[in-house]
Amino acid sequence: MKEIERKFLLTKMPEIVLKSTICIRQGYISKSRDSVEIRLRQKGDAFFMTFKRGQGLVRDEAEIRINESDFHHLWPLTQDRQVEKQRSKAILENGLTAEIDEFSGALKGLFLCEVEFGDEAQARDFVPPQWFGPDVTEDSRYKNKSLAENGMP
Amino acid sequence: MKEIERKFLLTKMPEIVLKSTICIRQGYISKSRDSVEIRLRQKGDAFFMTFKRGQGLVRDEAEIRINESDFHHLWPLTQDRQVEKQRSKAILENGLTAEIDEFSGALKGLFLCEVEFGDEAQARDFVPPQWFGPDVTEDSRYKNKSLAENGMP
Numbered sequence: 693m694k695e696i697e698r699k700f701l702l703t704k705m706p707e708i709v710l711k712s713t714i715c716i717r718q719g720y721i722s723k724s725r726d727s728v729e730i731r732l733r734q735k736g737d738a739f740f741m742t743f744k745r746g747q748g749l750v751r752d753e754a755e756i757r758i759n760e761s762d763f764h765h766l767w768p769l770t771q772d773r774q775v776e777k778q779r780s781k782a783i784l785e786n787g788l789t790a791e792i793d794e795f796s797g798a799l800k801g802l803f804l805c806e807v808e809f810g811d812e813a814q815a816r817d818f819v820p821p822q823w824f825g826p827d828v829t830e831d832s833r834y835k836n837k838s839l840a841e842n843g844m845p
Numbered sequence: 846m847k848e849i850e851r852k853f854l855l856t857k858m859p860e861i862v863l864k865s866t867i868c869i870r871q872g873y874i875s876k877s878r879d880s881v882e883i884r885l886r887q888k889g890d891a892f893f894m895t896f897k898r899g900q901g902l903v904r905d906e907a908e909i910r911i912n913e914s915d916f917h918h919l920w921p922l923t924q925d926r927q928v929e930k931q932r933s934k935a936i937l938e939n940g941l942t943a944e945i946d947e948f949s950g951a952l953k954g955l956f957l958c959e960v961e962f963g964d965e966a967q968a969r970d971f972v973p974p975q976w977f978g979p980d981v982t983e984d985s986r987y988k989n990k991s992l993a994e995n996g997m998p
Binding site for chain 1: 874875876878879880881883896898905907909911915918919921922
């Protein structure tokens with residue numbers, strides 16, 4: 693299923709009530725020119741490996757859960773292609789949910805916020821709250837994979 | 846640890862007593878030019894995923910066991926880069942063990958035999974039995990990865 697999302701820069705964490713916060717770190721075993729993208733991800737105390745191949749309509753994607761010990765065994769393979777962030781959720785005035793990622797490590801100071809919509813019209817008509825920064829939905833430098841490999845835009 | 850092995854072609858299965866036979870299938874999620882090699886392997890009823898990066902001395906390698914369901918979930922990602930074989934072991938006259946792989950599918954008719962040695966002198970001095978064919982130790986076309994991607998040499 694295609695997700696309809698918009699992504700925004702924030703200049704700092706908003707002063708609103710946040711619900712649920714989780715630590716995420718992810719690293720890429722593959723490099724950007726490889727035929728397949730392999731991501732390792734820790735989300736709280738759950739561990740995943742995700743495979744993506746292709747683009748657009750012919751996109752193969754598969755995910756498996758792995759255990760903590762295997763995660764630590766494989767994590768060094770992602771060296772130099774890692775991001776760590778704290779993810780919080782905020783409910784916006786219109787009832788939509790914003791996922792706010794506060795990055796750490798080499799990306800300290802970067803805040804990204806994603807809002808998911810039910811359809812394209814809703815995404816297009818969305819009026820960002822004042823505390824949102826520039827829309828970077830189409831800016832590939834802000835993809836996690838790019839941030840992991842190339843650092844701060 | 847470095848394995849000291851020699852690899853030979855066979856023209857058919859030898860008429861000697863074989864001990865233990867196991868079905869192996871393996872496929873490569875990565876393609877040959879990728880920065881990392883990712884191999885899925887079923888060996889009997891055990892399932893593995895192996896990662897290799899680099900060559901020679903700076904070689905990273907890691908393996909994890911996966912469950913059968915995850916194996917089947919990921920196996921389609923290896924499409925067009927798969928080999929299936931039956932592995933048997935034979936004890937040679939000098940007490941050495943030969944691993945004999947009989948390939949099936951697109952590689953039907955191919956038999957490869959590997960002998961592992963304790964040191965390089967033993968490997969060099971080894972006199973192959975008469976039923977061994979040409980030494981293909983240095984022929985990269987007979988690597989499993991190459992057989993999987995390029996087929997019969």
